[in-house]
Amino acid sequence: MVLRFTPSGIYCPAGDFYIDPWRPVDRALITHGHADHARPGNAAYLATPSAAPVMRHRLGDIALETISFGETRQIGDATVSFHPAGHVPGSAQIRVAVKGEVWVASGDYKTVDDGLSEPFAPVRCHTFITESTFGLPIYNWPDQTALASQINAWWAATAANGQTAVLGVYALGKAQRVLRLLDTAIGPILTHGAIEATNAVLRGQGLSLPATIPVTPDLDPKSHPRALVLAPPSALGTPWMRRFGPVSTGLASGWMALRGIRRRRAADRGFIISDHADWAGLNSAVAATGAERVFVTHGYTNHFSRWLTEQGYDAGIVETAFGGERLDADEDMTK
Amino acid sequence: MKRFATLFSALDQTMRTGVKTAALAAYFNDAPEDDRLWTIALLSGRRPRRTVTTTRLRAWAAEAAGIPPWLFEACYPVVGDLAETIALVLPPATRESDRTLSQWIAVLRALDKADDDTRKATILGAWDQLGTVERLVFNKLITGGWRMGVSQKLMTRALSTATGIAEADLTHRLMGDWTPDTASWATLIEAPDPTADLSRPYPFYLAYQLDQDPHALGHVTDWLAERKWDGIRGQLILRGANHYLWSRGEDLMTDRFPELAQLVDFLPDGTVIDGEVLAFADDRPLSFARLQPRIGRKTVPRKLLAEAPVILMAYDLLEWGGQDMRPRPLSERRAQLADAIAALPPDLPLRLSPAVPASGWSDLAAARDQSRDIGAEGLMLKRLGAPYLAGRKKGDWWKWKVDPLTIDAVLIYAQAGAGRRATLYTDFTFAVWNGDDLVPFTKAYSGLTDAEFGQITAWVRKNTLERFGPVRSVTPHHVFEIAFEGIQPSPRHKSGVALRFPRMVRWRKDKPLHEANTLDDLKQMLAQYG
Numbered sequence: 001m002v003l004r005f006t007p008s009g010i011y012c013p014a015g016d017f018y019i020d021p022w023r024p025v026d027r028a029l030i031t032h033g034h035a036d037h038a039r040p041g042n043a044a045y046l047a048t049p050s051a052a053p054v055m056r057h058r059l060g061d062i063a064l065e066t067i068s069f070g071e072t073r074q075i076g077d078a079t080v081s082f083h084p085a086g087h088v089p090g091s092a093q094i095r096v097a098v099k100g101e102v103w104v105a106s107g108d109y110k111t112v113d114d115g116l117s118e119p120f121a122p123v124r125c126h127t128f129i130t131e132s133t134f135g136l137p138i139y140n141w142p143d144q145t146a147l148a149s150q151i152n153a154w155w156a157a158t159a160a161n162g163q164t165a166v167l168g169v170y171a172l173g174k175a176q177r178v179l180r181l182l183d184t185a186i187g188p189i190l191t192h193g194a195i196e197a198t199n200a201v202l203r204g205q206g207l208s209l210p211a212t213i214p215v216t217p218d219l220d221p222k223s224h225p226r227a228l229v230l231a232p233p234s235a236l237g238t239p240w241m242r243r244f245g246p247v248s249t250g251l252a253s254g255w256m257a258l259r260g261i262r263r264r265r266a267a268d269r270g271f272i273i274s275d276h277a278d279w280a281g282l283n284s285a286v287a288a289t290g291a292e293r294v295f296v297t298h299g300y301t302n303h304f305s306r307w308l309t310e311q312g313y314d315a316g317i318v319e320t321a322f323g324g325e326r327l328d329a330d331e332d333m334t335k
Numbered sequence: 336m337k338r339f340a341t342l343f344s345a346l347d348q349t350m351r352t353g354v355k356t357a358a359l360a361a362y363f364n365d366a367p368e369d370d371r372l373w374t375i376a377l378l379s380g381r382r383p384r385r386t387v388t389t390t391r392l393r394a395w396a397a398e399a400a401g402i403p404p405w406l407f408e409a410c411y412p413v414v415g416d417l418a419e420t421i422a423l424v425l426p427p428a429t430r431e432s433d434r435t436l437s438q439w440i441a442v443l444r445a446l447d448k449a450d451d452d453t454r455k456a457t458i459l460g461a462w463d464q465l466g467t468v469e470r471l472v473f474n475k476l477i478t479g480g481w482r483m484g485v486s487q488k489l490m491t492r493a494l495s496t497a498t499g500i501a502e503a504d505l506t507h508r509l510m511g512d513w514t515p516d517t518a519s520w521a522t523l524i525e526a527p528d529p530t531a532d533l534s535r536p537y538p539f540y541l542a543y544q545l546d547q548d549p550h551a552l553g554h555v556t557d558w559l560a561e562r563k564w565d566g567i568r569g570q571l572i573l574r575g576a577n578h579y580l581w582s583r584g585e586d587l588m589t590d591r592f593p594e595l596a597q598l599v600d601f602l603p604d605g606t607v608i609d610g611e612v613l614a615f616a617d618d619r620p621l622s623f624a625r626l627q628p629r630i631g632r633k634t635v636p637r638k639l640l641a642e643a644p645v646i647l648m649a650y651d652l653l654e655w656g657g658q659d660m661r662p663r664p665l666s667e668r669r670a671q672l673a674d675a676i677a678a679l680p681p682d683l684p685l686r687l688s689p690a691v692p693a694s695g696w697s698d699l700a701a702a703r704d705q706s707r708d709i710g711a712e713g714l715m716l717k718r719l720g721a722p723y724l725a726g727r728k729k730g731d732w733w734k735w736k737v738d739p740l741t742i743d744a745v746l747i748y749a750q751a752g753a754g755r756r757a758t759l760y761t762d763f764t765f766a767v768w769n770g771d772d773l774v775p776f777t778k779a780y781s782g783l784t785d786a787e788f789g790q791i792t793a794w795v796r797k798n799t800l801e802r803f804g805p806v807r808s809v810t811p812h813h814v815f816e817i818a819f820e821g822i823q824p825s826p827r828h829k830s831g832v833a834l835r836f837p838r839m840v841r842w843r844k845d846k847p848l849h850e851a852n853t854l855d856d857l858k859q860m861l862a863q864y865g
């Protein structure tokens with residue numbers, strides 16, 4: 001086995017390193033900066049240059065080396081390279097080759113080009129480890145242009161009602177993707193501190209985003225009529241919201257595809273926008289690898305692996321007792 | 336259908352009742368009349384007769400989606416709704432359609448006599464020309480189970496806004512035995528004839544659970560206290576030499592309880608009584624379990640009539656001699672009801688629900704504690720000076736239920752919830768000790784906080800012994816306090832008992848595993864309260 005599934009995470013014996021480990025290890029290869037993938041406490045980190053700033057921002061002073069997309073590096077007896085996963089800026093699939101046998105660990109990915117992240121690039125391999133956050137045929141993402149007009153129409157209608165639109169989005173990736181979809185002619189965009197901090201990091205690495213106004217304690221929302229506020233989903237419904245007066249709330253997440261979840265979250269509107277692959281995306285990604293063997297992690301593992309088995313793959317589940325069954329931090333709207 | 340789907344989305348996209356009312360009122364103003372009528376019908380629980388089985392729908396949807404049946408079935412509990420699951424898995428439509436809601440309903444009803452091939456072709460054809468929301472609505476027309484977040488009350492208010500007719504008036508008009516075939520917008524809403532439907536019931540007055548010390552209600556002498564009987568709330572209507580029995584859910588139950596037919600000969604025309612249908616023998620009510628076999632069937636075999644004879648335990652008099660009594664105070668209605676019943680032969684299946692005498696609230700508290708012994712669920716407190724109101728209103732009527740029964744049980748199986756709770760383990764099976772064995776006896780779904788569900792979910796994942804499809808057996812370790820409203824014998828269950836309304840009330844982290852209750856404890860409860 002080129003890669004093994006251990007209680008600390010995905011391990012490569014030939015190179016003595018881990019991919020997105022759950023427990024502190026000596027050498028960690030990190031697919032991207034989300035909290036459930038890049039954890040503190042590892043002795044050495046390796047990630048792409050565009051993932052690095054966010055990791056430094058979140059994890060502080062860590063021993064972090066970078067590796068460009070497509071660049072190969074020898075680690076012990078393993079040859080390693082990183083390839084775009086299209087999930088968030090800098091997110092990578094990690095390819096590991098040992099004696100001609102190639103494995104790819106997908107991390108989180110989406111196949112749709114969001115105009116922000118380096119677009120997903122399929123990598124040929126013998127064994128593919130895929131996520132399955134949305135690995136059921138009920139998840140089919142609507143067209144992104146239609147979605148942008150839905151969000152903008154809601155914003156415009158909310159502004160016309162004299163209310164503030166507050167949209168719950170995850171700080172890394174989703175926030176910036178939504179920022180680029182917004183029609184700034186409607187009104188100003190205000191941002192919660194957690195989101196503005198990530199915006200600053202990404203602007204610092206050269207990403208262009210529309211102008212935003214941070215919500216600080218001394219900001220008077222009344223002086224910014226017709227505003228749309230971007231905030232982490234956890235801020236919705238807290239006292240922090242009071243300053244905006246009457247609001248209409250929205251949430252942007254793949255889970256909004258389900259009416260039951262939309263209703264439970266008690267937001268006024270749910271927008272189906274995800275940084276993970278939908279059913280078609282997962283299937284096309286798996287097919288494009290040319291892999292014969294597929295390990296499924298992170299989501300609907302049982303169902304998706306059974307489906308792949310019936311499609312002729314040698315499919316298995318990455319056993320989840322180690323924590324892999326958790327939902328992704330950026331999509332975990334159901335808490 | 337597009338107009339109706341837009342309404343559906345508008346209602347779905349907001350939690351604010353004001354916005355919902357406005358959306359509905361706008362719809363009642365501009366939708367075609369047939370569609371309005373069907374919308375009222377759907378929102379008040381009337382749906383077209385089912386012409387396609389859900390088994391077929393599932394199979395056709397899976398086939399159209401290009402997925403195996405097991406995968407479709409795996410999606411269903413995640414979505415939590417069949418109509419929505421189908422709408423989500425289907426490939427995008429390739430055509431559009433201008434058919435209205437009522438036209439699509441006509442298409443569905445025409446399938447009644449069609450063969451299976453025609454049915455399939457029609458349904459697949461429909462799916463291929465409807466958008467995702469329209470599809471969901473279309474599927475709901477077949478499967479039923481509308482939950483659009485619109486209460487009958489909200490719908491009536493919207494209808495009132497749109498038509499200018501008073502809400503109470505509309506509430507009355509919408510009750511009864513109409514369907515979109517027997518009624519039109521004009522006859523039902525605009526020009527109703529008050530004598531046209533003799534069977535039409537009054538809206539039931541519903542009580543809230545008492546949420547305060549009864550002393551806060553003032554003097555006990557201002558109140559009538561009665562037993563809260565554990566049967567089926569019913570409204571008996573005697574008009575035009577016929578009788579009708581309505582349930583609270585607006586079900587016409589007349590034929591299920593033929594015993595009551597004889598009352599027509601003894602009470603004056605134009606009598607309407609609010610009461611409780613109870614299985615009753617030897618001068619005392621039988622358990623709800625004895626009544627249950629009579630609920631499910633439209634006609635009653637003689638044997639069952641003898642085994643579980645029913646009476647109407649009368650609470651209130653809503654109409655007398657054709658006069659609407661509801662505006663009069665309860666004291667007056669009750670006196671008239673008592674007189675009327677006192678004048679009847681004693682063996683008729685109609686009794687006056689006795690008042691529980693009290694000179695202070697403590698008398699009633701004591702009476703409440705005895706409820707279970709006499710087969711009641713607690714007390715009802717009704718203000719003697721109050722009129723009979725419509726719907727659930729706070730202030731004049733309170734139910735003061737007896738505390739639930741409880742038992743400490745061991746968690747042995749867990750299953751993920753549906754829809755919004757698909758990522759949490761929320762459905763649990765509990766067991767009690769029988770010697771060294773754990774015997775499962777009930778399931779429970781609700782009663783924990785979200786944080787507790789999160790905690791137990793993490794624990795379940797780490798302590799799974801075996802998986803059976805979606806169900807996991809777990810290491811027996813955690814004890815939960817289960818509350819329930821009643822217990823009855825059940826040969827279908829391994830434990831021999833079935834509980835009514837079981838739910839978790841407390842996670843007994845303080846309680847060691849071996850201190851959970853036993854099967855003998857359950858059997859003792861069954862002997863006492865079953």
Ligand SMILES: [Zn+2]
Nearest residue numbers: 034108328330
């Ligand atoms: Zn991620």
Ligand SMILES: [Zn+2]
Nearest residue numbers: 036108328329
């Ligand atoms: Zn993730």
